[in-house]
Amino acid sequence: MRTIRRDGWTAADYDSQQILHELGHRDAVARVNRARRPHPVRRAWHTLRTRLHRPAPNTPCIDWVAARAAADAVNRGEGDEADRIVMATADPHATSFATFRLLNAE
Structure with a gap:
């Protein structure tokens, strides 16, 4: 018997698994787990994009x-x-x- 990992799942994850199962996907749990995996490149790109487009702080330049x-x-x-x-x-x-x-x- 295979172990199914559902660590940290939310109600939306259980709903997604149920919908995928009803649509006939063989391994709905694996698909939901794959979707929940961290995406380091996407996170790095998001961080870089927000830092590039963030307005410069309006701090005084004290000499x-x-x-x-x-x-x-x-x-x-x-x-x-x-x-x-x-x-x-x-x-x-x-x-x-x-x-x-x-x-x-x-």
Whole structure:
């Protein structure tokens, strides 16, 4: 007698097996098990496709070197110099907030 494996089957799997059996397929259990097998290539392709088409995250680009230099300029009392440093970065808004975090509160 052959062992029939039905590990982790769902109600839909049992329904599929019953339908295949009624349609006259000789080994409906094997067909359902074959359909349930993992498909590593399909999974890898799906993962790659979703990563390629996912929009880029909208994270700020903080220039920490410029933020530290601007914070030092503010601490020295040179606000115009700090403004020039921050405005020269790729994301002045995020860099100015980083500068604010680095200020000495004395």
